[in-house]
Amino acid sequence: MAHLFRDLSLGHSKRGSTPPPLIMPSKSPPPTAADLQSPFGQLASQLSDSDLQLTSYEIFIAACRTSTGKPLTFITNNSADSPSHNNSSNPPNHASPPALQRSLTSAAASKMKKALGLKSPSAKNSPGSGQGSGSGKSKKALTVGELMRTQMGVSETVDSRVRRALLRISAGQVGRKIESTVLPLELLQQLKVTDFTDQQEYDAWQKRTLKLLEAGLLLHPRVPLDKSNIASQRLRQIINGALDRPLETGKNNESMQVLRSAVISLASRSDGSLNESCHWADGFPFNLRLYEMLLIACFDTNYETSIIEEVDELMEHIKKTWVILGINQMLHNICFTWVLFHRFVATGQVETDLLYAADSQLAEVAKDAKATKDPEYSKILSSTLSSILGWAEKRLLAYHDTFDRENIDTMPGIVSLGVSAAKILVEDISNEYRRKRKGEVDVARNRIDTYIRSSLRTAFAQASYSRMEKADSSRRASKNQRNPLPVLAILAKDVGELAINEKLVFSPILKKWHPFAAGVAVATLHACYGNEMKQFISSIAELTPDAVQVLRAADKLEKDLVQIAVEDSVDSDDGGKAIIREMPPFEAEAAIANLVKQWLKIRIDRLKEWVDRNLQQEDWNAQPNQEGYAPSAVEVLRIIDETLDAFFQLPIPMHPALLPDLMAGLDRCIQYYVTKAKSGCGSRNTYIPTMPALTRCTTESKFQGVWKKKEKSPNSQKRNSQVATMNGDSSFGMQQLCVRINSLHRIKTELDVLEKRIITLLRNCESAHTEDFSNGLGKKFELTPAACVEGVQQLSEAVAYKIVFHDLSNVLWDGLYIGEPSSSRIDPFLQEIEQKLLIISETLPERVRIRVITDIMRASFDGFLMVLLAGGPSRAFSRQDFQIIEDDFKSLKDMFWANGDGLPSDLIDKFSATVRSVLPLFNADTERLIERFRHVTLETYGSSAKSRLPLPPTSGQWNPNEANTILRVLCYRNDEAASKFLKKTYNLPKKL
DSSP, rough: HHHHHHHHHOOOTTTTTTOOOOOOOOOOOOOOOOGOOOOTTHHHHOOOOOHHHHHHHHHHHHHHSSSOOOOOOOOOOTTOOOTOOOOOOOOOOOOOOOOOOOOOOOOOOOOOHHHTTTOOOOOOTOTTTTEEEEEEETSSSOOHHEEEEETTTOOHHHHHHHHHHHHHHHHSSSOOOOGOOOOOHHHHOOGGGSSSHHHHHHHHHHHHHHHHHHHIISSSSSSOTTOOOOOHEEEHHHHHHHHHSSSOOOOHHHHHHHHHHHHHHHOOOOOOOOOOOTSSEEETTTHHHHHHHHHHBBBSSSSSSSSSSHHHHHHHHHGGGGGTOOOOHHHHHHHHHHHHHHHHHHHTTTHHHHHHHHHHHHHHHHHHHHHOOHHHHHHHHHHHHHHHHHHHHHHHTTHHHOOHHHTTTGGGHHHHHHHHHHHHHIIIIOHHHHHHHHOOOOOHHHHHHHHHHHHHHHHHHHHHHHHHHHHHHHHOOOOOOOOOOOOHHHHHHHHHHHHHIIIIIHHHHHHTTOOHHHHHHHHHHHHHHHHHHHHHHHOSSSHHHHHHHHHHHHHHHHHHHHHHHHHTTTSSSSTTTTHHOOEEEEHHHHHHHOOOOOOHHHHHHHHHHHHHHHHOOOOOOOTTTTTOHHHHHHHHHHHHHHHHHHHHOOOOOOOHHHHHHHHHHHHHHHHHHHHHTEEEESOOHHOOOOOOOOOOOOOOTTTOOOOOOOOOOHHHHHHHHHHHHHHHHHGSSSHHHHHHHHHHHHHHHHHHHHHHHHHHHHTTTOOHHHHHHOOTSSSSSSSHHHHHHHHHHHHHHHHHHHIIIIEEEEEETTTTTSSGGSSSSSSSHHHEEEEEEEHHHHHHHHHHHHHHHHHHHHHHHHHHHHHHHHOTTTBBBOOOHHHHHHHHHHHHHHHEEEEGGOOOOOHHHHHHHHHHHHHHGSOOHHHOOHHHHHEEEEEHGGGGGTSOOOOOOSSSSSTTTTTHHHHHHTTTSSSSHHHHHHHHOOOOOOOO
């Protein structure tokens, strides 16, 4: 029987296992009674149900005859409804057995029906009180015999014939028990052709009777036959011969004597028990099929779903056949269970009372199964339960196809019946179960687990197949139109509805046997849909609306399924962890996030490529309608704005979470633009020329050209070459540099606007929370603002020092104070600077304009000091020139003040402080300058400077208290004392 218990595990899968791939489902019709084969086995002889029914009736009448030994008499019924009325063949004054003669009553409800939970039919549908044939109150109540005849559909003629034969048998065997009589044999001898309508009827009856003997004694004997048994060989020969030519059944007929001898010999063989029964009808499955016919008679002939009210008394009489059929209480229980179950199926599965009655009777069977180990009984039990379980599982393994609103009330009974059958099969018959500790196997829970998983997989497969068919049909109907929703998104909705329906309709029923029925159901659906999602996610190449719809639908479905599982497992020992472990996340949000990150990367990479391409083509000339901004700057801001719009229009649930990635990418791109925009434009140091060699000016040599010879330094060549390069490149002109400055300033300003707009867009996101707005991180540009500030500063200084030290070098270096200071004053320089300032004022907005003009002022002050302190041997100053210098510097400051319309005075004072502190040195006495120089040098170098004053290095940081600054004033002092001191101390040449 091992195969049986292997079959019990069909459809069951271990928790957490991957469900099988979807196949195209085929919805089969629900099993009917025609699909149910008798579990008792097929008869080897050709006996019809009507043959068996008549035989079982004959046995019933015989078994119910009196056991007192008195002859059976038949009392004529004067009622018109008497079964002997108008039947001339019935001999008068012959009584029925007293038991059969007793009238029946149904004044009280049947105890058996009450015990089985069977309700009586309503008055409207009732076939009548006290009988099963439909007679009303005015009609006489039926006796047990009359009721049985009516229930089994036996005609009065046949009934009369059987009763006559039984009377004759009884007369010839006074005192002999019916169980020691071979009824078919006695009937063959007692009934003649004259008892039948014609020869043909008699011949047919004789053949049936011989087939009964064959079935009971040869084909299905209770006591196994030896192949060499002579009696069996003789009986077989007689039966085969009688099939061709009717058997002579006279008492002294030789053939009949041989037949009797063979039959009695076979029927009298002992099975080892002490009873005196003749074993002619007690072999399996012959006896069970006969007994089944008797039990079927308990159902009302007019209302086939109802058991008659007189079932208690009728059943008492049916049990009298046990001694003939070899039936006991255990076999009765299993047969009656089968009859109740079969009747439920055969009548359209509408009468739940029958279903629950079968389940109730099965509880008695379970007790029997535990009490006996009889192999024959176990075989019949296993076969019957397997048949019941097989029928139930055809429905339960796909219960979504089986049950709907109209028949859902039958589901609990079918589940109970199936589970009960499985428990008996596993717990009481299975050897494997006995070898295990019972606590390790929960049959009911395992079966329900199997049904849930199997049915939901089938339901999911059907839903999936249906959706795909509809999608294919829709695509064929409208090839040029896009399907409004992807199939998997719709399927997610279908699965969600399936889960809710499961929770509301089926789980409450199944929870009786499985405490976490809903959790198992949603875990199964989660696994089925998850299988589809794995394939889908692995196939996604880019972020599309369809992909997002599917992933969002999957994410919602998963949350709904998990919620049901958690609610269902709230009372479990582990809090539902086992079920949740069966539901590995779809990772839909992670998939969306990865797709968005991929989308962002593509956008950022394209933006960076665009920056490179457009900056290569940018000429940095402001367009008339762009307010002095570079076209590339306007365009990059537009692209960023579009990218933000596109991002927030993505139908995703995690804008706040992914916004930092977007901001970081855009931030890097704009920073890259800023870096490229200022690249190659130089800085303040780029345009400051290398300091000339420290030399001594004389009146003879002070008209030499400036910069005739310069110190060789590592940076000098680089600076000069850079200046030359920029001088030849129109994109580095003053106006172009101003456009760059203006563009960076515009970007810096627009970043603030973008950040405010991002907050507004974020507020409209479905998944945004309060903390997303309170925390500014991730919504700000971190790198670009500082890069813009640094870029504007660098470019502003570059413009200023380019103007002063490069563009106006011919005015400043080659003009200011060359020769006589009084004849080469600062006015030409001021005129040129003023022109530059006018251009800058027209090009730059106020805020940046002030910054650039301030840097030009600062560069002008640095240039003025450099002319005074490092102007080369072409320049020489006397103390009388101080006033000229001071007046020129005042004019320079006044130009930037512009009578209050220019830079603030405090700003001018701040940047002119160094010049103002150095200028008094040009008015100081030469001797005092020399003393001051000695004093500062000694302070700087200490006692080592007493013997010989070291030459202080040039720092470029001019200061009246700095030795190099004082020394340079002395170098450009046009008097003999300074010349002697320099010659003696440092041997400075008078000529370069």
